[in-house]
Amino acid sequence: MNKIDETILKLIEKTPVSGEKLSSILGISRVAVWKRIKKLENFGYKIKKSKNGYFVEKASEYLLPYEIKKYLKTVWLGQNYIFFEEIDSTNVYAKKNDLPHGTVVLAETQTAGKGRKGRKWVSEKGKGLYFSIVLKEGIPIDRFLIFSLLFPSVVKAVLEEYIRKTIYIKWPNDLYIKNKKFAGFLIESEIEGNEIHKVVVGIGINVNNENFKNLDRPATSLFLEEGKLINRKKLLADILFKIEHCLENINPEEIIKNVEKSLLWKGKKVYFPEVGLEGVLEGLNPYGGLRIKTNKGIKEIYSGDLTLRSLDT
Amino acid sequence: MDKNLIFEIIDKIKGTKIEEVEFETPEGKIKVKQYVGPKEVVSAPPPAPVIEVKEEIKGTGATVEIETKAEKKYHVIKSPLVGTFYRAPSPGAPPFVEEGDIVSKGQVLCIIEALKVMNEIESDVNGKIVKILVENGQPVEYGQELFYIEPT
Numbered sequence: 001m002n003k004i005d006e007t008i009l010k011l012i013e014k015t016p017v018s019g020e021k022l023s024s025i026l027g028i029s030r031v032a033v034w035k036r037i038k039k040l041e042n043f044g045y046k047i048k049k050s051k052n053g054y055f056v057e058k059a060s061e062y063l064l065p066y067e068i069k070k071y072l073k074t075v076w077l078g079q080n081y082i083f084f085e086e087i088d089s090t091n092v093y094a095k096k097n098d099l100p101h102g103t104v105v106l107a108e109t110q111t112a113g114k115g116r117k118g119r120k121w122v123s124e125k126g127k128g129l130y131f132s133i134v135l136k137e138g139i140p141i142d143r144f145l146i147f148s149l150l151f152p153s154v155v156k157a158v159l160e161e162y163i164r165k166t167i168y169i170k171w172p173n174d175l176y177i178k179n180k181k182f183a184g185f186l187i188e189s190e191i192e193g194n195e196i197h198k199v200v201v202g203i204g205i206n207v208n209n210e211n212f213k214n215l216d217r218p219a220t221s222l223f224l225e226e227g228k229l230i231n232r233k234k235l236l237a238d239i240l241f242k243i244e245h246c247l248e249n250i251n252p253e254e255i256i257k258n259v260e261k262s263l264l265w266k267g268k269k270v271y272f273p274e275v276g277l278e279g280v281l282e283g284l285n286p287y288g289g290l291r292i293k294t295n296k297g298i299k300e301i302y303s304g305d306l307t308l309r310s311l312d313t
Numbered sequence: 314m315d316k317n318l319i320f321e322i323i324d325k326i327k328g329t330k331i332e333e334v335e336f337e338t339p340e341g342k343i344k345v346k347q348y349v350g351p352k353e354v355v356s357a358p359p360p361a362p363v364i365e366v367k368e369e370i371k372g373t374g375a376t377v378e379i380e381t382k383a384e385k386k387y388h389v390i391k392s393p394l395v396g397t398f399y400r401a402p403s404p405g406a407p408p409f410v411e412e413g414d415i416v417s418k419g420q421v422l423c424i425i426e427a428l429k430v431m432n433e434i435e436s437d438v439n440g441k442i443v444k445i446l447v448e449n450g451q452p453v454e455y456g457q458e459l460f461y462i463e464p465t
Contacts, residue, residue, distance in 0.1 A: 141393055141394065144394060144430070144432075145394070145395070145427055145428050145430070148427075148428045148429065148430045149428065171428075172428035172429045173428070173429055185429070186429070186431070187429065187430040187431070188430070188431045188432075188433065189430060189431070189432045189433065190421075190432075190433050190435060191393050191432050191433065191434050191435065192418075192419065192434075192435040192436075192437045193393070193437045194393050197435075287395070288428055289395075289428075302395050302396055302397070302427045302428065302452070303396070303397045303426060303427065303452070304426065304427070304428045304429030304430070305397060305426050305429065
């Protein structure tokens with residue numbers, strides 16, 4: 001969608017406008033107007049054609065820049081917004097391209113969505129929120145680990161305004177309802193010397209998804225848990241607004257406290273199969289690492305790459 | 314004078330019978346001493362071990378000299394954070410770099426993972442990888458040496 005498409009939308013959103021009038025306002029032929037109306041329909045807009053002209057009956061469900069602008073309340077985060085109907089992975093795109101600080105890259109579906117250890121992240125078209133945030137400024141390397149806990153803690157806080165179910169954080173940053181995952185984060189950074197050049201925060205949330213066949217582990221969505229559809233445009237705008245606010249006011253103690261409060265399996269027996277470590281999940285250390293009480297005392301875990309399982313179920 | 318040099322000497326003599334290492338550079342003098350246990354433990358007649366130790370000191374002294382040069386010659390890439398060291402972008406993929414590779418500034422050398430954050434550590438110089446000091450999958454501490462690079 002370009003400027004002309006957006007101008008057409010603006011014109012025919014409130015009242016019907018004839019093809020002839022559109023063609024004279026925009027200085028393009030009536031055939032060109034008709035082609036652009038078709039294009040808008042392909043983007044998911046329901047456009048009615050009557051003797052009074054073209055009229056938008058229903059806006060597109062897609063998270064198009066034009067639609068997101070209606071909801072976005074941020075100052076800098078997401079003001080540069082790149083939309084794809086389909087892409088391999090928003091994180092890969094954000095890493096490969098030189099994008100300004102605060103850019104948000106969003107796709108309705110990812111054909112190679114990345115999860116931990118290259119696991120596939122299934123993204124149903126038009127149902128979830130799959131996006132990446134590019135950050136280049138104000139990232140403290142000494143508090144960088146806590147920085148990664150900021151995102152699940154913020155997203156959880158926003159979602160609690162939408163649903164009533166209890167949300168847990170599986171350390172370090174997966175979001176769960178009961179024992180099912182519905183959101184994940186993949187953060188990638190570029191560091192040279194002691195300076196962080198770029199951070200790409202990939203966020204995937206199952207919002208209105210209904211289908212989780214062919215998955216090797218239990219997954220869910222907000223819709224399946226709450227039984228109602230959620231306005232994805234508003235949810236995205238709310239999440240970006242809260243992230244922007246928290247990035248400007250990083251409070252490590254508060255982040256640790258928030259994550260610890262909702263920590264999945266806290267006080268329960270857990271184990272790490274890859275390293276054969278077993279113990280009680282006590283909580284977090286001040287750096288965001290996991291504290292495990294074992295027979296040989298407290299062990300601190302930093303690797304989010306290790307598989308963490310519960311022994312109590 | 315580089316503090317790391319002192320730590321390197323300590324590492325070198327740790328566990329050996331060397332009691333004392335002393336050496337001098339234009340910047341100053343360093344003496345490292347360690348407790349090697351009570352002298353009585355040595356069963357051999359006293360004069361012999363003394364000679365032995367002296368020889369060892371000479372040897373260590375030479376090593377230290379080489380290391381001094383290495384320190385000056387090589388650029389050291391250190392870990393900027395606590396985490397797990399990975400030499401490849403994903404399991405089974407070829408490593409980012411091998412010893413002997415020529416790298417340029419900004420090139421990715423490894424990944425350090427912590428709390429599921431994948432940190433790509435880039436070279437801050439142009440040069441040749443002389444030594445990779447950490448094994449794939451090993452935990453690393455803040456400030457731990459990862460690579461020696463010979464700048465070009």
